């Protein structure tokens with residue numbers, strides 16, 4: 001199945017930086033029409049100006065995706081400007097580092113609100129508009145850590161496992177009318193590690209490198225074009241997922257070997 005991206009109407013969250021920004025640029029290049037959102041309005045305005053100069057169609061609405069009123073504003077905008085939606089990309093997300101034993105309920109709730117409840121509720125809201133769309137699709141940006149958890153990221157892993165499980169369920173419920181695509185990157189070089197909700201432990205120094213946001217965006221665009229159901233990124237990411245499926249105890253050992261020795265478990 002091939003999806004033509006020319007002229008499609010896309011709502012994309014988390015477009016002010018990282019994977020979301022790179023995805024916005026590639027989708028605009030492919031001729032998509034975009035409504036993007038995130039909290040940092042100045043960055044969204046900059047993106048709009050940059051793409052308008054190239055003759056691309058993009059609008060933005062700034063706000064916090066965990067705020068139901070902001071999600072309603074996004075719905076109203078799509079209804080009044082497009083009357084239908086072809087693609088929703090749930091990309092906005094946050095992380096935190098540190099052992100669960102030293103964490104607090106607020107951290108867990110914040111991560112679950114941004115990474116799980118917000119995309120789920122945004123999807124619920126726009127589903128009727130997606131049903132009116134052309135070859136509609138929902139893209140959820142998960143993580144390899146939504147297939148195999150690691151220590152010191154328990155809340156983040158839980159949020160991405162939840163997104164993974166919900167995506168699988170939704171895919172079967174909505175097929176064949178709406179595609180549900182789960183993109184699961186490995187570590188990606190973005191602002192993600194600069195804006196962690198907590199950095200309690202030495203793991204934070206591990207994460208400055210990784211694949212490029214452009215490569216993740218290329219995977220998102222490719223998966224949309226080809227109607228893929230899920231994409232796990234990088235050979236290392238795939239190897240970890242398969243090792244965990246075939247021999248979880250060995251995956252535990254491999255992950256423990258990669259852990260900084262001074263982590264307080």
Ligand SMILES: NC(=O)c1ccc[n+]([C@@H]2O[C@H](COP(=O)([O-])OP(=O)(O)OC[C@H]3O[C@@H](n4cnc5c(N)ncnc54)[C@H](OP(=O)(O)O)[C@@H]3O)[C@@H](O)[C@H]2O)c1
Nearest residue numbers: 014016017018019038039040065092093187188190191192
């Ligand atoms: N970087 C990695 O290693 C990695 C690996 C696997 C998966 N991922 C996933 O990829 C997605 C994008 O992450 P990234 O690496 O591109 O990180 P990033 O550069 O920090 O981008 C995160 C985006 O989410 C937005 N956002 C965060 N909280 C928000 C909120 N409450 N309301 C609205 N927007 C919010 C941010 O915009 P504002 O701050 O302007 O609101 C930003 O645009 C996330 O879902 C992340 O979990 C990342």
